[in-house]
Amino acid sequence: MCLAIPGKVLEIDRNVSPVMGNVSFGGTQKRVCLEWLPEARVGDYVIVHVGFALSTVDEKEALETLKMFKEMEELGGDES
Numbered sequence: 001m002c003l004a005i006p007g008k009v010l011e012i013d014r015n016v017s018p019v020m021g022n023v024s025f026g027g028t029q030k031r032v033c034l035e036w037l038p039e040a041r042v043g044d045y046v047i048v049h050v051g052f053a054l055s056t057v058d059e060k061e062a063l064e065t066l067k068m069f070k071e072m073e074e075l076g077g078d079e080s
Contacts, residue, residue: 004049005069006062007032009042023048026066 007023007030018035023046033052034040045062046053057065 004047004054006045006057006065007048008062009034009040009044009046009053012040012042021053023053026070 005025007025009021010024010029011022012034013020018033019038021032021034021040022029023032025048030048030051032046032048034046035052037046037053037056040046040053040056045057045059047055047057
């Protein structure tokens with residue numbers, strides 16, 4: 001199963017190749033390749049899979065998806 005997650009672009013570094021950026025996934029920040037999305041801007045939401053931003057997504061849809069992931073996590077509980 002493949003999973004792509006929306007995140008908010010916090011910073012873009014166009015001085016490196018490939019273009020990279022810091023993206024927030026509900027508070028957790030990761031370095032992500034933005035090379036395939038030259039139109040991406042700080043504040044945009046992007047769909048990320050295995051460290052690569054694949055497309056942009058509107059904020060409402062991104063926030064709804066993040067909310068669903070959070071609810072799924074809460075339903076899973078502690079299985080240790």
